[in-house]
Amino acid sequence: MKLTNDNEEVREMETAEHEEISSSSPSPSPSPCSLVIDEFPVKRSIVVGYALTSKKIKSFLQPKLEGLARNKGIIFVAIDQNRPLSEQGPFDIVLHKQIGKEWRRILEEYRLGHPDVTVLDPPDAILHLRNRQSMLQCVADMNLSDSYGRVGVPKQLVIKRDASSIPEAVNEAGLRLPLVAKPLVADGSAKSHELSLAYDQNSLLKLEPPLVLQEFVNHGGVLFKVYIVGEAIRVVRRFSLPDVSRRELSKSAGVFRFPRVSCAAASADDADLDPNIAELPPRPLLERLAKELRRGLGLRLFNLDIIREHGTRDRFYVIDINYFPGYGKMPEYEHVFTDFLLSIMQSQCKKRALADQY
Numbered sequence: 034m035k036l037t038n039d040n041e042e043v044r045e046m047e048t049a050e051h052e053e054i055s056s057s058s059p060s061p062s063p064s065p066c067s068l069v070i071d072e073f074p075v076k077r078s079i080v081v082g083y084a085l086t087s088k089k090i091k092s093f094l095q096p097k098l099e100g101l102a103r104n105k106g107i108i109f110v111a112i113d114q115n116r117p118l119s120e121q122g123p124f125d126i127v128l129h130k131q132i133g134k135e136w137r138r139i140l141e142e143y144r145l146g147h148p149d150v151t152v153l154d155p156p157d158a159i160l161h162l163r164n165r166q167s168m169l170q171c172v173a174d175m176n177l178s179d180s181y182g183r184v185g186v187p188k189q190l191v192i193k194r195d196a197s198s199i200p201e202a203v204n205e206a207g208l209r210l211p212l213v214a215k216p217l218v219a220d221g222s223a224k225s226h227e228l229s230l231a232y233d234q235n236s237l238l239k240l241e242p243p244l245v246l247q248e249f250v251n252h253g254g255v256l257f258k259v260y261i262v263g264e265a266i267r268v269v270r271r272f273s274l275p276d277v278s279r280r281e282l283s284k285s286a287g288v289f290r291f292p293r294v295s296c297a298a299a300s301a302d303d304a305d306l307d308p309n310i311a312e313l314p315p316r317p318l319l320e321r322l323a324k325e326l327r328r329g330l331g332l333r334l335f336n337l338d339i340i341r342e343h344g345t346r347d348r349f350y351v352i353d354i355n356y357f358p359g360y361g362k363m364p365e366y367e368h369v370f371t372d373f374l375l376s377i378m379q380s381q382c383k384k385r386a387l388a389d390q391y
C-alpha cells in the first residue's frame with residue numbers, strides 16, 4: 034500500500050540502520066574507550082551532549098538516570114544552542130529532540146564534521162515521523178505476516194485542504210466510518226495531539242485540514258506502547274478509546290474531540306482485563322517489527338502504539354510512531370538507556386581500534 038505521495042516537507046529517508054561512525058585522526062584528549070574496551074589505558078567519561086525541551090529534561094534526565102550513568106562513566110552535558118556545537122564538548126554522543134530547520138542544519142553540518150560522534154538520531158530520519166502519512170509508510174511497506182500474526186496500518190487518507198471535498202474523497206477511497214481525524218503534522222505541539230472521531234458523513238465537513246483520516250479499529254479499549262532503545266524493547270499497556278459498536282455508530286452523529294486518552298496516567302498494566310484483550314503481542318513479532326523499523330526508519334529511539342483488532346488473536350495495527358518518547362515511564366529505563374549508551378561507545382571504540390590497525 035502506498036501511503037505517501039507528494040509531501041514536500043519530508044525529505045528522502047535514510048535507509049542505513051546506523052549512521053556511519055567512521056574513524057577520525059587520533060584525538061589529543063584521552064579516549065573513553067577504556068571504559069568499554071580493556072586494552073585502552075586512559076580513562077575518561079563518556080560525554081553525552083543533549084539538546085532537549087525543558088519538559089523532556091524533567092521527565093528523562095531524572096536523578097536516578099544521572100546517578101546510574103555516572104556510576105557507569107557516563108555524564109550528560111547540556112548543549113547551548115546559542116553557541117557553535119563544535120566549540121562545545123567534545124561529545125561522544127549527541128542526544129536531541131528539537132524541532133526547526135535551523136537546528137537540523139546545524140546538526141547535519143556537525144555530523145559531517147564529526148564522524149566519530151554518534152548523533153541520536155539523524156535529523157532527516159526523524160523528519161519522517163513528523164508527518165502522520167509518512168510515519169506509517171514503513172509499516173505498510175513491510176507487510177509483516179508470519180505465524181505469530183499480521184501487522185498492518187489502518188486504511189487512511191490524507192486531506193491537505195478544503196474540507197468540502199472530504200465526504201467524496203472518503204467514499205472514493207472506500208474508508209469506513211467512524212474515522213479518526215489526526216493533524217497531518219506531528220510536531221509535538223499541543224495542536225498536533227488534538228484528535229477527533231467523526232461518526233457520520235456530514236460531520237466530515239466540520240474537520241480542519243490538513244489532516245489524516247484513519248479508519249477507527251475496534252481494539253477493546255487497550256493499546257500497547259512498544260518502547261525501543263536500540264536493540265532493547267519494552268512494552269506497556271495503556272487504556273485507549275472504547276470500541277464503537279454498529280448500533281452506536283448508527284445512532285451517533287457529529288465530531289467527538291478527545292484528549293490524550295493513552296497518556297501515562299492511563300496505564301492499564303494493573304487493570305483486571307479480559308485476557309484476550311490484554312495479552313501482549315507476541316514477543317517474536319514485536320522483535321521483527323522493531324528490527325525492520327529500526328532499519329527502515331534509520332532510528333534507534335522511538336516508540337510505537339499498536340492495537341489488536343478486537344475479536345482476533347493475531348491481527349495488529351500500528352497507529353502511531355513517536356521519536357524519543359517519554360522514556361521516563363518505560364520500565365527499567367535507567368538501566369536500558371545507560372546500557373544502550375555503553376553499547377554505542379563499544380561499537381565506536383571497536384571501529385576506531387580496527388581503523389588504527391590499518
Ligand SMILES: Nc1ncnc2c1ncn2[C@@H]1O[C@H](COP(=O)(O)OP(=O)(O)OP(=O)(O)O)[C@@H](O)[C@H]1O
Pocket residue numbers: 187213215219225226227228247248249250251252256272273274293294295338352353355
Ligand atoms: N486508527 C485508530 N483506531 C482506534 N483507535 C485509535 C486509532 N488511532 C488513534 N486511536 C486512539 O487515539 C489515541 C491517540 O492517537 P495517536 O496515538 O495517533 O495520537 P498522538 O497524539 O500521536 O499520541 P501520542 O501521545 O502517543 O503521541 C490512541 O492512543 C488511541 O487510543
Ligand SMILES: O=P(O)(O)O[C@H]1[C@H](OP(=O)(O)O)[C@@H](OP(=O)(O)O)[C@@H](O)[C@@H](O)[C@@H]1OP(=O)(O)O
Pocket residue numbers: 086088089092130219220221222258295296297336355356357358359360362
Ligand atoms: O510527555 P511524555 O513524557 O508523556 O512523552 C510523550 C512525548 O512528549 P515529550 O517528548 O514532550 O516528552 C510525545 O512527544 P511529542 O509527539 O509531543 O513530540 C510523544 O512521543 C508521546 O508519545 C510521549 O508519550 P508516551 O508515548 O511515551 O506515553
Ligand SMILES: [Mg+2]
Pocket residue numbers: 295338353
Ligand atoms: Mg500515540
Ligand SMILES: [Mg+2]
Pocket residue numbers: 219353354355
Ligand atoms: Mg504520536
